[in-house]
Amino acid sequence: MTLAAAASVGLGMPDIPTATLRGHPGAQSREEIKRNLGELTAEQVVKRLTTMPPVALDQSEPSATDIYFSGGFEAVNHHFYKNELSDGLPIVPPTRERIEAFLDFTDRDPQEILGVMLPDSRAATIWSIAVNGVMAGCRPEYMPVLVTLVEAMLDPHYGIEHSGNTPGGETLIVLNGPIIRELEFNYTQGVMRDGFLANTSVGRFWRLYVRNVAGFLPHKNDKATYGNTWRVVIAENEEVLARIGWEPICIDNGIAKGKNAVMIARYTGGNILSSVSGSTPEEMMPYLTDGLTKLSSSWQLVFTVGGHGNSLRPLVLLSPIHAEMLSRAGWTKQDIKKYLFAHARVPAWQFERQLRDWSQKPIWNLAEEYRLGHIPEVFCESDDPNRLVPIVCTENDFMIAVTGDPARNSAYVFAHQGELGYPVGREIHLPKDWANKLAAARSND
Amino acid sequence: MNQSGNDGHYDVYWPRSPRQVKRTQLAPRLNTLEGKVVAQLWDFLFKGDQVFELLEEEIKTRVPGIRFVNWREFGNTHGNDEREVVAALPAKLKAMGVDAVISGIGA
Numbered sequence: 397m398t399l400a401a402a403a404s405v406g407l408g409m410p411d412i413p414t415a416t417l418r419g420h421p422g423a424q425s426r427e428e429i430k431r432n433l434g435e436l437t438a439e440q441v442v443k444r445l446t447t448m449p450p451v452a453l454d455q456s457e458p459s460a461t462d463i464y465f466s467g468g469f470e471a472v473n474h475h476f477y478k479n480e481l482s483d484g485l486p487i488v489p490p491t492r493e494r495i496e497a498f499l500d501f502t503d504r505d506p507q508e509i510l511g512v513m514l515p516d517s518r519a520a521t522i523w524s525i526a527v528n529g530v531m532a533g534c535r536p537e538y539m540p541v542l543v544t545l546v547e548a549m550l551d552p553h554y555g556i557e558h559s560g561n562t563p564g565g566e567t568l569i570v571l572n573g574p575i576i577r578e579l580e581f582n583y584t585q586g587v588m589r590d591g592f593l594a595n596t597s598v599g600r601f602w603r604l605y606v607r608n609v610a611g612f613l614p615h616k617n618d619k620a621t622y623g624n625t626w627r628v629v630i631a632e633n634e635e636v637l638a639r640i641g642w643e644p645i646c647i648d649n650g651i652a653k654g655k656n657a658v659m660i661a662r663y664t665g666g667n668i669l670s671s672v673s674g675s676t677p678e679e680m681m682p683y684l685t686d687g688l689t690k691l692s693s694s695w696q697l698v699f700t701v702g703g704h705g706n707s708l709r710p711l712v713l714l715s716p717i718h719a720e721m722l723s724r725a726g727w728t729k730q731d732i733k734k735y736l737f738a739h740a741r742v743p744a745w746q747f748e749r750q751l752r753d754w755s756q757k758p759i760w761n762l763a764e765e766y767r768l769g770h771i772p773e774v775f776c777e778s779d780d781p782n783r784l785v786p787i788v789c790t791e792n793d794f795m796i797a798v799t800g801d802p803a804r805n806s807a808y809v810f811a812h813q814g815e816l817g818y819p820v821g822r823e824i825h826l827p828k829d830w831a832n833k834l835a836a837a838r839s840n841d
Numbered sequence: 842m843n844q845s846g847n848d849g850h851y852d853v854y855w856p857r858s859p860r861q862v863k864r865t866q867l868a869p870r871l872n873t874l875e876g877k878v879v880a881q882l883w884d885f886l887f888k889g890d891q892v893f894e895l896l897e898e899e900i901k902t903r904v905p906g907i908r909f910v911n912w913r914e915f916g917n918t919h920g921n922d923e924r925e926v927v928a929a930l931p932a933k934l935k936a937m938g939v940d941a942v943i944s945g946i947g948a
Contacts, residue, residue, distance in 0.1 A: 398947065398948070399947040399948060400947050406860065406862065407862065408862040408863055408864045408865045409864075409865050409867070410864070411867060412867065413867075415943075417887075417892065417945075417946065420887065420948070421887050421888040421889075421891065421892055421946070422887055422888055424888075426891060426895070429888065429891055429892060429895055430895045430898075430899070433892070433895050433896050433899050434899045437896060437899075438896060438899035438900050438902075438903060439903070441896065441900060441943060442874060442900060442903055442904065445870060445871055445874060445879070445941050445943075446870050446871050446872065446873065446874060447870055448867065448869070448870050449867070454864065457857070457859070457860070458855045458857075459855070460854065460855050460857065460858045460859060461854070462854075463852045463853070463854065464853055464854050464855040465852075465853050466850065466851065466852045466853070467850070467851065468848030468849050468850060468851070469848050469849050469851065470848055471848075472851050472853055476856075481855075481856055481857070489849075489851035489853045490853050490854050490856065491851050491852060491853055491854075492852070492854070495854060509861075512861045512862075516857075516860065517860050517861050517862035518857060518858045518859065518860055518861065519858045519859055519860075519861050520858070521858050523858070524856065524857070524858040527854050527855075527856045528856050531856060552924075562948070604856070608856040608857050609856075609857060609858055619948060702920075703885050703917045703919070703920030703921065704920055704921050705921060706921070707921060815921050
């Protein structure tokens with residue numbers, strides 16, 4: 397199914413006419429494109445503009461608050477899978493008892509609509525958050541985190557509507573605050589590995605919600621060329637941060653230190669920088685900078701300059717060992733960002749080749765973008781094609797989190813997907829009587 | 842399907858929620874494209890600059906009297922100012938006397 401056909405239903409235009417391009421223009425010569433347009437597309441365009449298509453029938457849908465299906469564990473799972481309501485793994489059957497246990501961990505009305513989720517234009521309700529939380533295998537006490545994640549998902553700066561695009565990046569969730577320990581999120585060794593209920597099930601919830609409520613189903617609205625599996629939630633090591641006096645990453649999103657917070661952003665991939673050695677910042681930072689630059693200076697540069705420009709936010713995960721060493725040398729997260737902005741650079745000719753020649757962005761070059769006021773002068777300090785230019789527009793575009801194995805000196809870098817998943821943070825609001833409710837939920841552990 | 846005694850019984854709920862959008866009726870189609878003005882909207886993907894140029898040529902061989910408004914007049918419908926670009930469309934299309942729109946390119 398084409399994206400236009402899939403998205404048109406949720407956008408209220410199920411019979412909008414489309415014309416077909418044979419093959420992919422990106423892999424065709426000008427002559428091939430012309431031939432395909434002449435043989436197929438031009439005639440279709442003329443016809444679609446002059447002939448009314450048949451009216452598409454409206455499809456009735458179940459009520460969200462009536463019993464939808466009844467059966468045994470396998471029957472429920474089979475039905476959900478066959479109707480594209482699950483990710484292929486077994487789900488926990490969302491019964492009223494289980495849903496209500498989740499609803500007990502929020503003060504909000506189950507039918508409250510937090511917003512409308514594109515492209516399916518479905519209501520993001522508290523009820524639907526609980527249902528998908530149950531299915532994902534979350535515990536009821538994770539509900540305040542789940543609600544906050546959906547609020548963040550609805551933030552227009554994040555851009556949920558872009559979640560089915562070609563690069564197929566996947567969202568990373570980063571947690572801050574006391575809730576990390578209260579809900580037993582892993583924030584040390586193997587922080588991105590499955591095996592920890594909170595990290596794993598909340599990560600799965602995200603993808604189920606993106607499927608079921610936003611409407612991103614593979615082969616329909618989700619057009620990822622390859623895609624990623626959903627990511628396990630990570631959390632910062634706030635004990636280390638407190639010890640060395642560094643700020644948590646939620647500060648970057650305007651949320652004060654000590655608050656419970658989520659951050660979401662989409663990344664197309666990442667890379668481990670194993671055994672980053674050095675007893676001083678000057679010894680250690682070149683390796684980190686080199687790894688970050690190599691990962692983020694390919695097609696991601698479309699998010700630095702051009703139509704999607706000024707939105708690239710590469711993320712670095714520093715192990716506690718590195719953070720402590722840098723801190724001993726008097727560095728803060730801001731000093732790391734300054735260093736990266738000064739040193740994570742590529743030759744201007746390489747930058748321009750990537751976008752103009754390889755990614756085929758037609759209206760584009762550094763000098764022109766600077767002349768138009770779209771990018772800072774640092775990109776155009778001379779006309780030397782070998783001059784080094786940064787991979788982001790400002791030092792504060794770099795993001796840094798401290799997490800991972802406290803006993804290893806490795807780092808991890810993420811390739812960001814710019815405005816098609818821009819970093820967004822939200823404070824987590826806990827329900828009244830949180831402590832007692834949490835204690836009761838944990839009493840049987 | 843296993844219906845063994847320890848498979849349980851569950852009354853479960855739908856994980857989706859109601860759509861919040863009303864259906865938009867298609868505008869009436871044009872009787873002819875002769876003498877009509879057709880706007881091009883581009884998301885700056887998939888060689889659309891070439892596709893629109895060549896498509897325009899092909900359509901003009903079929904409908905010589907058609908006139909196109911180039912995508913350059915409207916901006917990128919898939920860039921970081923896309924909301925502003927799309928919001929400005931109704932007024933721009935009206936001011937330019939546009940009769941129909943071709944918007945692309947998706948996959």
